[in-house]
Amino acid sequence: MKKKVWIIILVLVLIAAGVAALLLNNAPQKRTLEEIKKSGKLVIGMEGNWSPWTYHGDDGELTGLEVDIANLIADGLGVKAEFKEAPWDALLAGVNAGRFDIICNGVGYTEERAQSYSFTTPYVYSNKVLVVAENNEEIKTVDDLKGKKTANSSSSTYAALAEEYGATLVPVDTLGETMDMLVQGRVDATINAQVSIADYLKEHPDAKIKTVQVLAGDPVAYPIHKGEEYQALVDAINEILEAARKDGRLAEISMKYFGVDMTKAE
Numbered sequence: 001m002k003k004k005v006w007i008i009i010l011v012l013v014l015i016a017a018g019v020a021a022l023l024l025n026n027a028p029q030k031r032t033l034e035e036i037k038k039s040g041k042l043v044i045g046m047e048g049n050w051s052p053w054t055y056h057g058d059d060g061e062l063t064g065l066e067v068d069i070a071n072l073i074a075d076g077l078g079v080k081a082e083f084k085e086a087p088w089d090a091l092l093a094g095v096n097a098g099r100f101d102i103i104c105n106g107v108g109y110t111e112e113r114a115q116s117y118s119f120t121t122p123y124v125y126s127n128k129v130l131v132v133a134e135n136n137e138e139i140k141t142v143d144d145l146k147g148k149k150t151a152n153s154s155s156s157t158y159a160a161l162a163e164e165y166g167a168t169l170v171p172v173d174t175l176g177e178t179m180d181m182l183v184q185g186r187v188d189a190t191i192n193a194q195v196s197i198a199d200y201l202k203e204h205p206d207a208k209i210k211t212v213q214v215l216a217g218d219p220v221a222y223p224i225h226k227g228e229e230y231q232a233l234v235d236a237i238n239e240i241l242e243a244a245r246k247d248g249r250l251a252e253i254s255m256k257y258f259g260v261d262m263t264k265a266e
Contacts, residue, residue: 030098030225033077033233041082042074045100048085049174052199052257053106065257066104069123072249073102076240087173088153092117095223101233106193108157108218118226120237122219123245124254124262127194128158129215133182134208139189141213148188151178157218158191175200183208191215195258219265 036042046054046066054064062083074081086094091107094100095117106126109119132139139148146166152159154171163169170187172178175196181187194214201207224234244250251261 030227030230031101032229033236036101036233037077037079039079041080042070042077043082043084043099043101044070044074045084045086045091045094045103046070046105047088047091048083050106050196051175051203052195053193054104065124065253066106068253068256069244069250070102070104072244072253073237073240076243077236089155092155092223095225098225101224102237103223106220107223109221110157110160113223116226117223118230118234119221119223120234121241122221122265123241123250124220125217125265126220126262127214127217128161128191129194129197129211130189130191130213131182131197131209131211132189133185134210136188136210139212142191142215145189149186151181151187151190152192158193161215162189162191179204179207179209195260195262198259217262217265 031039031043046062048054048056048062050064052064054062054066057063062085067083070083071081084094084100086099088105091100091103091105092113095103107113108126109122113119130139130142130145138144142161142165145162148167149170150159150162150167151170151172152162153173154169159169159171167189170181172181175192178187178190178192179200182190194211197209197211201209222237224230224237241250245263250263254260254262
């Protein structure tokens with residue numbers, strides 16, 4: 001009887017070990033430039049619902065500034081771009097977990113983020129705007145945000161800035177949701193990308209919102225895994241971006257989606 005019990009235990013241990021090995025082999029892994037080239041694909045994380053950065057067109061296909069530049073980068077590396085969509089709050093965590101090789105989603109560079117991720121050189125600079133409902137006369141600048149509610153994606157630089165000025169964050173997932181909450185009076189304001197607001201107003205010219213302040217632009221760059229073994233990937237992408245900057249391809253993509261050249265800091 002004891003022998004049978006030990007055999008059963010041994011079988012269960014072996015099964016558990018096999019399952020663990022299978023899960024480990026199938027788990028996402030952070031990849032070096034060499035591993036990416038060997039696989040033939042660059043795995044790119046993005047939201048897919050933030051026009052004009054990354055969104056689905058009328059044909060349902062993924063498009064936007066980030067899609068064009070990501071394809072440019074993949075071509076430069078000699079691989080195919082593989083896009084994976086995820087909510088904003090899952091993107092940075094996805095890089096840490098190895099689900100993505102890079103995030104292409106208008107990520108603002110900050111010193112705090114640079115402690116956890118390697119960043120490429122900036123490829124655009126994004127002005128921020130403070131937006132309120134059309135009938136709001138209380139909020140004129142960010143100094144008026146103390147005690148007010150703002151709608152933004154949590155962990156975004158916009159949310160952090162609003163909280164610095166004393167606002168209470170109401171987390172949202174999309175710009176459309178942000179605008180709805182603003183017009184409905186469920187929040188008092190939002191700080192957002194100037195180009196995203198301009199793009200929203202193109203689609204919703206009668207939206208009862210207004211911009212009350214334009215704030216200095218942020219450098220926008222691509223976050224990649226932190227570590228010496230991934231620096232070759234950062235360097236390779238920087239070379240591709242610099243070549244595209246010099247020959248005008250970056251400016252052309254910016255003009256295509258933003259209507260202005262946002263590739264310069266000034």
